[in-house]
Amino acid sequence: MRRAFVLTAVSATAVALASGIARADGYETRYVGPPPFSWSGMYVGFHAGGAWGEANISDPFGPSLFGDNIRTPGPLAGVQAGANMQFGSWVAGFEGDFSWADLDGTNTCFAFSPFYISSNCHAHVSSLGTLTGRLGVAVGPQGRTLLYGKAGAAYEFVGMDAAANAGIGLVLPIGTVQSSSGSKVGWTVGGGVEHAFAGNWSVKAEYDFLSFGDERINAPASVSLLPPFLIPATAAHTSQDIHEFKIGLNYKLGGTPVSADGDWGYGSVNGPRPIPGLEFEIGGRYVHGWGRFQKDFGLFTNQPSTTLVSRLTYDDLQTNAGEVFARVDTPHNIMVKGFLGIGTGKDGHLNDEDWGVGGALLFYSNTLSSPVDNDIKYGTIDLGYDWLRGRTYKIASFVGYNRFTSNMDAFGCTPISAGNCVPAVPASGAAIITEDDTWDSLRLGTVAEFMIVPGLRANVEAAYLPYTSFHGVDHHFFGNTGVLAETFPENGTGQGVQLEGTLSLDLAHNFSVGVGGRYWAMWTDGSSNCTFGFAALCGATPTPPQHLRAAVEQASVMLQASYKFGVEPVGPLK
Numbered sequence: 001m002r003r004a005f006v007l008t009a010v011s012a013t014a015v016a017l018a019s020g021i022a023r024a025d026g027y028e029t030r031y032v033g034p035p036p037f038s039w040s041g042m043y044v045g046f047h048a049g050g051a052w053g054e055a056n057i058s059d060p061f062g063p064s065l066f067g068d069n070i071r072t073p074g075p076l077a078g079v080q081a082g083a084n085m086q087f088g089s090w091v092a093g094f095e096g097d098f099s100w101a102d103l104d105g106t107n108t109c110f111a112f113s114p115f116y117i118s119s120n121c122h123a124h125v126s127s128l129g130t131l132t133g134r135l136g137v138a139v140g141p142q143g144r145t146l147l148y149g150k151a152g153a154a155y156e157f158v159g160m161d162a163a164a165n166a167g168i169g170l171v172l173p174i175g176t177v178q179s180s181s182g183s184k185v186g187w188t189v190g191g192g193v194e195h196a197f198a199g200n201w202s203v204k205a206e207y208d209f210l211s212f213g214d215e216r217i218n219a220p221a222s223v224s225l226l227p228p229f230l231i232p233a234t235a236a237h238t239s240q241d242i243h244e245f246k247i248g249l250n251y252k253l254g255g256t257p258v259s260a261d262g263d264w265g266y267g268s269v270n271g272p273r274p275i276p277g278l279e280f281e282i283g284g285r286y287v288h289g290w291g292r293f294q295k296d297f298g299l300f301t302n303q304p305s306t307t308l309v310s311r312l313t314y315d316d317l318q319t320n321a322g323e324v325f326a327r328v329d330t331p332h333n334i335m336v337k338g339f340l341g342i343g344t345g346k347d348g349h350l351n352d353e354d355w356g357v358g359g360a361l362l363f364y365s366n367t368l369s370s371p372v373d374n375d376i377k378y379g380t381i382d383l384g385y386d387w388l389r390g391r392t393y394k395i396a397s398f399v400g401y402n403r404f405t406s407n408m409d410a411f412g413c414t415p416i417s418a419g420n421c422v423p424a425v426p427a428s429g430a431a432i433i434t435e436d437d438t439w440d441s442l443r444l445g446t447v448a449e450f451m452i453v454p455g456l457r458a459n460v461e462a463a464y465l466p467y468t469s470f471h472g473v474d475h476h477f478f479g480n481t482g483v484l485a486e487t488f489p490e491n492g493t494g495q496g497v498q499l500e501g502t503l504s505l506d507l508a509h510n511f512s513v514g515v516g517g518r519y520w521a522m523w524t525d526g527s528s529n530c531t532f533g534f535a536a537l538c539g540a541t542p543t544p545p546q547h548l549r550a551a552v553e554q555a556s557v558m559l560q561a562s563y564k565f566g567v568e569p570v571g572p573l574k
Contacts, residue, residue, distance in 0.1 A: 036143045037196050039084045039091045045250035047206075048077040048446060049462040050497035051101060052521065052553075053242035055123040055160070057109045060219060060234045061116070065417045066351060066366050067108030070123045071292075072242075073521030073553060074103035075464045075497040080248060082134070091136045091146055098129045102495075103242070104523065106296055106549065108311065108353060109162060110236070114417040115225040117355060117363045120296065120308045122161040128242070129155040130188045130208065140453040146194040146202075147452075154188035154210040157181070160238055163306035164220045165355040165364075166299060177306055178218040178233055186212035190244070193458060195450040197393040200252040203448045205460040205501060210242040225363060245499050245519070247446055247462045249395075279329040283562025284322070287341060287518075290555045291317035291348075291374065293406065293435065295472075295490065298547030309546075311353045312474075314408055314435065317374045319345035325562075329386060335396045337447075338381040348372035350410040350433060354420065366417040369410035369432060376554075378404040382443060392451040400443035400463070402498065404520070406552070408435040411480070421479075429480025437472040439522050439552065441465040441496055455506045459516075465496035470524040470550050492548055494524030502560065510565070516558045523551035 052073040059068055082095030103125035111118035136148025159181035192206030214237045221233045297310040321343025328336045349370035356363040384398025412427030413420070425432060445463030452458055474488040502516030525548075 037138070038086055039138060039143075039146060039196075040086045041252045041254055042081070042083045043202075043250045043252045044079070044081045045248050046077075046079050047097065047099070047246040047248035048075075048464070049244065049246035050075050050464075050499045050519070050521070051103055051125075051128070051242050051244045052519065053103055053123075053125065053240055055105075055158075055238055055240040057121060057217070058237045059110055059112055060236045061110060061112040063112065064109070065111045065114070065364075066353070067111055067118075067121075070105045070107045070109075070121055071553070072103040072105040072123050072125060072240075073497065073523075073551075074101060074125070075495075076101040076103075076128060076244065076246070077464075078128075080250070084134070086138070089138050089143060091134075091138055091148070093134045094132065095134055095150065096129070096131045099127065099244075099246075101125050101128050105551070107294075110219045110222075111364055111366070111417070113224065113226070114364045114366075116231070117164055117222045117224075119162045119164050119220055119222070120306065120311075122163070122306075123238075123240070124159045125156055125240075125242070126159070127155075127157045128210065128244070130210070132188060132190075136194075140451070144196045145452045146196075147191075148194065149189075149191040150208075151189045152187070154186045154212070155183060156186070156210070156212055156240070156242070157183050158212075158215075158240065160215070160217045161306070162217060162220050162236075164222045165307050166309040178220045180215065180217045182215075184212045184215060184240075186210060193452060194250070195393065195452065195458075197390060197395075197450060198388065201388070202250045202252070203393070203395060203450060204246075204248045204250065205448070205458060206244075206246045206248065208244040208246070210244065212240045212242075214239050223363075245462070245501070247448055247460050278331060278566050280326070280565040281328075281562050282324075282326045283560055284324050285339075285341075285558045285560040287319075287321040287323050287343065287556045287558050289319045289321060289343065289345075289376075291319065291376070291406070292553045293317070293408065293437070294551050296547075296549040298549075309355055312433075312435075313351045313353075314372055314374075314410070315349060315351070317345060317348040317372060317408070319343040319374055319376055321376065321556075323558075325560075329389070329394065333386040333389060335384040335386050335394075335398065336382070337384075337398075338379065338400075340379040341377070343376045345374045346371055348374055348408075350408075351416070352420070352433065364417055365415075365420050367420050368414045368416050369412050370414075370427065371411055373409040373411075373431075375407045376405065378402070380443070382445070382447075384447070394447075394449045396447050398443070398445055398447065400445070402439075402441045402443055402465070404439045404441075404522070404552070404554070406435070406437050408437075410434070413479075425479045427480075430477065430482035432477050432480055434475045434477075435472060437470065437490075437550075437552070439468060439470055441468040441522060443498065445498070452503075457504045457506070457512070459500075459502045459504065461498075461500040463498040465498065465522060468494045468496050468522045468524060470494065470522070472550065490548055490550060492524035492550060494522065496520070496522030502558065504560075504562070511563050512561070514560045514562075516560065518554070518556040518558060520554040521552070523549065525549055
């Protein structure tokens with residue numbers, strides 16, 4: 001289903017791009033202006049954005065019941081340098097970049113049997129880099145837009161941990177961990193669009209796929225109810241793929257900055273602003289999204305955090321949402337923008353995992369609940385400054401606030417790995433588990449809008465969330481009776497990343513339609529309390545706080561339409 005979303009977005013993008021380039025070709029035959037922009041020369045720059053990866057682990061004991069792949073989203077920022085040589089409309093060159101990163105995630109691994117205490121695997125990427133060749137074509141008036149592809153070598157520094165889960169305390173010390181870390185070399189392929197907007201400055205939006213081969217990690221020593229009862233540390237292997245999205249700003253070294261073009265609004269960075277007035281844009285979007293929520297419950301906070309007693313994973317949470325958005329740019333270059341959305345979905349599933357503690361009969365239980373109903377509400381408000389602004393481009397930095405709420409109801413219960421809900425609970429009754437969550441986040445980011453060719457605009461945005469506050473409540477019920485069994489309030493703080501990009505086609509100088517994509521990831525480390533429950537689990541009073549790691553992801557494709565006030569016609573629309 002996710003591949004269908006990607007193919008839909010790619011197809012719509014290709015149609016919009018082809019339409020825009022066709023209009024540009026017709027315009028360029030009539031356009032008289034300054035000489036073409038030259039991409040030849042060396043350049044340096046910086047970038048910011050985010051990435052999401054997946055580390056895959058080979059299970060040395062046989063096929064796993066669940067897990068063995070770890071999602072690792074997170075922010076990145078770094079620098080790049082390169083050189084280009086232009087031959088007519090073709091541009092060839094090379095580029096090297098380095099990014100500081102904070103990609104992190106966990107999942108179950110080595111869960112090949114309910115009678116074996118499996119592990120919690122953790123992956124963390126702290127830096128990334130590429131060394132690539134680039135080949136592109138310059139399009140649009142003066143050839144100021146470069147559409148390019150790139151390929152070459154990739155680098156990462158990654159750490160991997162595998163910790164045996166809570167039941168290991170029956171035989172071996174709690175917190176038995178196997179770790180490995182180091183640099184890995186792989187390959188990368190990607191592409192992007194770069195637009196020269198003022199003097200020697202250019203802005204780019206880029207996607208890269210990085211792939212890294214096998215690396216050894218050991219499954220930690222553990223125990224089984226079946227012989228052999230004690231299983232020593234055993235060699236396993238990991239591989240990892242990473243998807244990057246970056247917004248970059250480059251400065252070309254040497255040469256003479258191209259003079260301003262009055263019709264297109266190109267000017268020096270220090271020159272007067274081409275647009276002195278107020279601009280206002282308002283629009284609506286249809287958003288089809290995919291979501292995922294995962295929470296890891298560890299032992300009490302006065303004990304090691306590396307081992308788990310439970311994990312709940314809500315996955316394939318597809319939603320359909322409606323959204324309104326607006327942006328105001330003032331004569332003083334102060335910018336305000338934001339959006340509000342609401343959506344719902346009735347797909348998805350929940351995997352509820354538990355690891356035996358004390359005298360548990362089975363060491364690993366995994367149950368499947370489906371469907372999962374999911375209702376979401378969200379909103380963002382940003383305040384920023386357009387530090388570069390022309391009739392065909394805007395680049396702003398901003399600070400903002402985002403709230404995301406999700407209400408999930410899981411129905412039915414089917415055992416995957418014995419243990420709970422035997423016999424199975426039908427999905428025809430009340431929800432058996434509900435999860436109500438709220439994420440409040442501070443946003444620091446950059447947004448860039450620029451014209452690729454006349455009538456076709458790109459809008460890209462990357463926001464780092466340095467502070468995220470999470471509050472949630474988990475309700476467990478007795479089967480599908482609707483009778484409350486346990487309540488788990490959850491809270492914590494962490495960070496996140498939010499990325500967005502759209503292509504808009506101007507149907508008139510003040511009305512446009514577009515297609516785009518969005519990716520959000522937020523995660524937290526904090527504490528959780530069990531307030532009500534079975535006497536054997538919580539007793540009559542709340543238990544001490546438990547270690548908790550909560551993580552949410554949202555990926556979406558969007559269709560939008562918008563109307564602008566106070567915008568002067570540009571190019572062929574004039």
